[in-house]
Structure formats: structure tokens, C-alpha cells
Amino acid sequence: MTDFPSQADVLIIGAGAAGLMCASVAGKRGRSVLVLDHANKVGKKILMSGGGRCNFTNLYTAPDNFYSENPHFCKSALARYTQWDFIALVEKHGIPYHEKTLGQLFCDNKSRDIVDLLLAECREAKAQIRTRCEIQRIEPVADESKAKGFEVHTSLGKVVCESLVIATGGLSIPTMGATGFGYDVARQFGHSIVPTRAALVPFTLNQRALERQQELPGTSLAVTASCGEGxxxxxxxxxHKGLSGPSVLQISSHWKKGMPVEFDLVPGLDLPEWLMEQRGKKQESFLHTLLTEFWSKKLVQFFLHRNGLQSKPLKQYGDSELREVGKKLQTWSLIPEGTEGYRTAEVTLGGVNTDEVSSRSMESMKQPGLYFVGEVLDVTGWLGGFNFQWAWASAHAAGGEV
Ligand SMILES: Cc1cc2nc3c(=O)[nH]c(=O)nc-3n(C[C@H](O)[C@H](O)[C@H](O)COP(=O)(O)OP(=O)(O)OC[C@H]3O[C@@H](n4cnc5c(N)ncnc54)[C@H](O)[C@@H]3O)c2cc1C
Structure with a gap:
């Protein structure tokens, strides 16, 4: 490629959510910006996010919605670029959106609207973007032992830059271009990595459990899922492989191999006491008929069978027996065999250790001029638009400094 820039004030590796946001902010400050990505197009995860409608932020974003070894790290960036700032940007671009549930904001049309917004902002900022570009190596440039930027060797040529931003994301969905590149760069410059694992990911169950629930794939119910402190x-x-749905994806971020997960199958209700009350009113009713108040017929059969329970008219249960039946049916405790892993996980827990990065600017404390933004850092949000809000906020913080 002949027009490949050999010099830029700011070189950003990764043209995803954080990389494009950082490019637009830095470019609007008058910095010359080049964004490089090895994928064939930009923002692939944005395009596939939120079931194609991109859950781009959450109305209730707060530091408590994030996991990190250092829970204070995310506070500054989230406070300086809030969900309201991103919503204002969405509105400036005339993108229609709606709240689905729990403060989760989705595009009315498609995720493409958010990629187009970022590309328009980058154009306005005169940031240049190149895809299908492999990064071969990064060399720090020093003058009288003072750091003076970087030489980045790529498949399209060499670029010299003052600031280098790593925005290469986490390990989830390798088929979409995810790599451990950001962690390798961090290690090259002496950073430590908080161990990574797949999160916001479905659970897999063993063969016996799957046979028991073979009639159920596609069936859902409201639960409270608990594990550890979550x-x-x-x-x-x-x-077909186990369990999924929002409660399972959320709790997977707290789960480690061997830990039990507990489901309250009738959240907000004391099932033993409710059954006792019902017995006073509907003595002739069968247990299984009453339970259809909460679950489909298939689920009632599944939960009765799983607990080895026969359905009888309520009047035939003694007090302690009925309370015991209620207790058994209310909770389901299981140990998942595993998770579906990075193949389907929405995010990666862990990443570049935030103790070695400035929470104000996202600059490395080990190498001046090097910045980390977005999911590559050890900051992981809950399901519900929080991960994009972190990408926007951390990128905005760095974009104002690079
Ligand atoms: C299926 C799915 C649905 C999701 N839905 C939502 C949602 O609705 N709401 C939400 O908040 N979050 C969602 N997420 C999470 C969200 O997509 C990520 O947290 C977010 O994209 C992280 O932004 P990022 O810029 O840090 O990384 P990414 O968006 O992953 O961007 C990283 C970029 O770096 C590039 N790259 C990687 N390695 C290299 C390399 N070696 N050389 C050059 N380039 C490289 C990649 O090609 C990519 O373009 C979803 C994730 C998935 C997988």
C-alpha cells in the first residue's frame, strides 16, 4: 500500500469499540491518529453485539457493575465519561434507541448504527484507519535513555509514533479476530497480567444431566442465580449443552471450576409457606397443577422428577411433608461441568493489571507513551451494556491524554 503513513502522533492498535472512540477523541485535539486492525473490517464485536442491536450502554452504570482486582480503578474514567455522554453522542447522530430492561439501551435498528457513529466521529477527527494489517513487532525509541515513542513494524510498513494505544480487546470469540496480542505487548513492557478466564458464558452440564433435561432446550424461567458473592x-x-440466559451469563463471572451454583426457582416467594396456604384453600388440587402457576408443564414434570416427587392432592400432604416438598422444589443446586469457553463468551475476566496503569489517563506506569484501553485491561462489566460503557469511558480518558 503506497499511502501507508510512516509517522503518526498516536498509533492505536485495534479498531473496535475502544480503539475507534480513542481515535476520535485524540484526533479532535489535533493529534494525527492512525488506527490499525488485523481483521478485514472494523468493529466486528459491535456488529454482533446485543443480538445485532448493540446494547451500547446502561442507564444505571456505576463502578459496582464491574469486576477487577482493583475495584477503584474504573471509577475515575466512568465518572468523567458517563452513560449520559454516550447517549448524547447517540442522539447527536440521530440513532433511534430504546430501553429493553434494567436500564439496558439498545439500537432500535441495528448495531451497524454504532459502528457508523464511530466512523463518522473518526472522519471528523481526521483519524486514518487501516484494516488487514498484521503487527509484527514493537520497539521503544529512546533518546539519551529517555523514552521517545515507538517504532511499530507491520505487514503494511513501519510506523513511528509518539503514543501507542493498545485497544485489542480480550480473548472471547477468536473467530471474530480476538487475540492475546494486548497481553503480549503488556508483558513485553514489564506488565503483569491478572489471569484471564471466559465470562458472561453459558454453562455446560455432564451427559447424565443433559439426558434428564433433553425435553427442555429452549425453555426459560425467571430465577435468582447465586454463586460465591454474586x-x-x-x-x-x-x-442442548447446559444452561444459559442472562442469569446464567451473569453468574458465570463469579464461577470457578468445582463451585456449586444455586438457583431459586420461585424468586420472591416462600414456596413452602405458599403451598401451606394453598392447601387451606384448594385441598383437592394436585401439586403439579398448582405449580403450573410458576412453570410450564414440562418444567413442572422436570422439577418433580429431579426431586423424586410424586404429585398428590394437597390434602394428602402432612405439614412437614409439604414444607419439605416446597423446600426441595424452590432451590436447585448444581455443579456445572464447565463453560462453553472463549468460543461463545461475551467477555474476558482478568487482563492487564490495573495497578500498573494510571486510572486517569490509562497510561502505563512502566513505559511512558504506552496506553491500554477497553477490555484488554483487568476491568470486566456485567451483562447489560456495561462493557461498552467501559470501552467508551477508558478510551475517552486516554484520548484526552495521548
Ligand atoms: C457476542 C458478543 C456480544 C456482546 N454484546 C455486548 C453488548 O450488547 N453490550 C456490551 O456492553 N458488551 C457486549 N459485548 C462485549 C463487548 O463487545 C466488548 O467488551 C467490547 O467490544 C470491548 O471493546 P474493545 O475495543 O476493548 O475490544 P474489541 O471490540 O474486541 O476490539 C478489539 C479489536 O482489536 C483487534 N485486534 C485483536 N488482536 C489484534 C492484533 N493482534 N492485531 C491487530 N488488531 C487486533 C480486533 O480485530 C478488534 O477489532 C459482547 C461481546 C460479544 C462477543
């Missing part, structure tokens, strides 16, 4: 009240979905 607890989420949302839908759970039976799948």
Missing part, C-alpha cells in the same frame, strides 16, 4: 435475578434458559 446473585442475579433474571431469566435462565435450558440449552
Amino acid at each position: 446473585s442475579f435475578h433474571e431469566q435462565m434458559l435450558f440449552t
Whole structure:
């Protein structure tokens, strides 16, 4: 390529959510910006996000919605570029959107609207973008032992830059271009990496459990899923491989191999006491008929069978027996075999250790001029638009400094 720039004030590696946002902010400050990505097009994860409608932020974003070894790290950036700032940008571009549930904002039309917004902002900022570009190596440039930028060797040529921003994301969905590149660059400059694992990911179950639930894939119900210190009240979905749905994706971020996950299958209700009350009013009713108040017929059969329970008219249960039945049916505790892993995970927990990065500017404390933004850092949001809000906020913080 003949028009490949050999020099830029700011070189950003990764043309995803964080990289494009950072490019537009830095470019509007008058910095010359070049963004490089090895994929064939920009923003692939944005395009596939939110079921094609991009859940681009959350009305209730707060630092508590993020996991990190250092829970304070995200506070400054989130406070300086909030969900309201991104919503204002969405409105400036005339993109129609709606709240789906729990403060989650989605495009009315398609995720493409958000990629187009970012590209328009980058054009306005005169940031240049090149795709299908492999990064071969990065060399720090020093003058009288003072750091003076970087030489970045790529498949399209060499670029010299003052500031280098790593915006290469996490490890989830390798088929969309995800790599561990950002972690390798961090290690090259002496950073430590908080161990990574797939999160916001469905659980897999063993063969026996799958045989028991073979009638159920596609069925969902409202539950409270709990594991360790996490607890989420949302839908759970039976799948051919195990369990998914928002409550399961959320709780997967708290789960490690071998840990039990507990589901309250009738959240907000004391099922033993409710059954006792019903017995007073509907003595002739069968247990399984009453339970259809909460679950589909298939689910009632599944939960009765799983607990080895026969359905009888309520009047035939003694007090302690009925309370025991209610207790058994209310909770389901299981140990997942594993998760579907990075192949389907929405995010990666862990990443570049935030103790070695400035929370104000996202600049490395090990190498002046080097910045990390977005998911490559050890900051991971809940399901619901929080991960994009982190990408926007961290990129905005760096874009104002690079
Ligand atoms: C299926 C799915 C749905 C999601 N839905 C939502 C949602 O609705 N709401 C939400 O908040 N979050 C969602 N997420 C999470 C969200 O997409 C990410 O947290 C966010 O994209 C992270 O932004 P980023 O810029 O840090 O990384 P990315 O958007 O992943 O961008 C990284 C870029 O770096 C490039 N890159 C990687 N390695 C290299 C390399 N070696 N050389 C050059 N370029 C490289 C990649 O090609 C990519 O373009 C979803 C994720 C997935 C997988």
C-alpha cells in the first residue's frame, strides 16, 4: 500500500469499540491518529453485539457493575465519561434507541448504527484507519535513555509514533479476530497480567444431566442465580449443552471450576409457606397443577422428577411433608461441568493489571507513551451494556491524554 503513513502522533492498535472512540477523541485535539486492525473490517464485536442491536450502554452504570482486582480503578474514567455522554453522542447522530430492561439501551435498528457513529466521529477527527494489517513487532525509541515513542513494524510498513494505544480487546470469540496480542505487548513492557478466564458464558452440564433435561432446550424461567458473592435475578434458559440466559451469563463471572451454583426457582416467594396456604384453600388440587402457576408443564414434570416427587392432592400432604416438598422444589443446586469457553463468551475476566496503569489517563506506569484501553485491561462489566460503557469511558480518558 503506497499511502501507508510512516509517522503518526498516536498509533492505536485495534479498531473496535475502544480503539475507534480513542481515535476520535485524540484526533479532535489535533493529534494525527492512525488506527490499525488485523481483521478485514472494523468493529466486528459491535456488529454482533446485543443480538445485532448493540446494547451500547446502561442507564444505571456505576463502578459496582464491574469486576477487577482493583475495584477503584474504573471509577475515575466512568465518572468523567458517563452513560449520559454516550447517549448524547447517540442522539447527536440521530440513532433511534430504546430501553429493553434494567436500564439496558439498545439500537432500535441495528448495531451497524454504532459502528457508523464511530466512523463518522473518526472522519471528523481526521483519524486514518487501516484494516488487514498484521503487527509484527514493537520497539521503544529512546533518546539519551529517555523514552521517545515507538517504532511499530507491520505487514503494511513501519510506523513511528509518539503514543501507542493498545485497544485489542480480550480473548472471547477468536473467530471474530480476538487475540492475546494486548497481553503480549503488556508483558513485553514489564506488565503483569491478572489471569484471564471466559465470562458472561453459558454453562455446560455432564451427559447424565443433559439426558434428564433433553425435553427442555429452549425453555426459560425467571430465577435468582447465586454463586460465591454474586446473585442475579433474571431469566435462565435450558440449552442442548447446559444452561444459559442472562442469569446464567451473569453468574458465570463469579464461577470457578468445582463451585456449586444455586438457583431459586420461585424468586420472591416462600414456596413452602405458599403451598401451606394453598392447601387451606384448594385441598383437592394436585401439586403439579398448582405449580403450573410458576412453570410450564414440562418444567413442572422436570422439577418433580429431579426431586423424586410424586404429585398428590394437597390434602394428602402432612405439614412437614409439604414444607419439605416446597423446600426441595424452590432451590436447585448444581455443579456445572464447565463453560462453553472463549468460543461463545461475551467477555474476558482478568487482563492487564490495573495497578500498573494510571486510572486517569490509562497510561502505563512502566513505559511512558504506552496506553491500554477497553477490555484488554483487568476491568470486566456485567451483562447489560456495561462493557461498552467501559470501552467508551477508558478510551475517552486516554484520548484526552495521548
Ligand atoms: C457476542 C458478543 C456480544 C456482546 N454484546 C455486548 C453488548 O450488547 N453490550 C456490551 O456492553 N458488551 C457486549 N459485548 C462485549 C463487548 O463487545 C466488548 O467488551 C467490547 O467490544 C470491548 O471493546 P474493545 O475495543 O476493548 O475490544 P474489541 O471490540 O474486541 O476490539 C478489539 C479489536 O482489536 C483487534 N485486534 C485483536 N488482536 C489484534 C492484533 N493482534 N492485531 C491487530 N488488531 C487486533 C480486533 O480485530 C478488534 O477489532 C459482547 C461481546 C460479544 C462477543
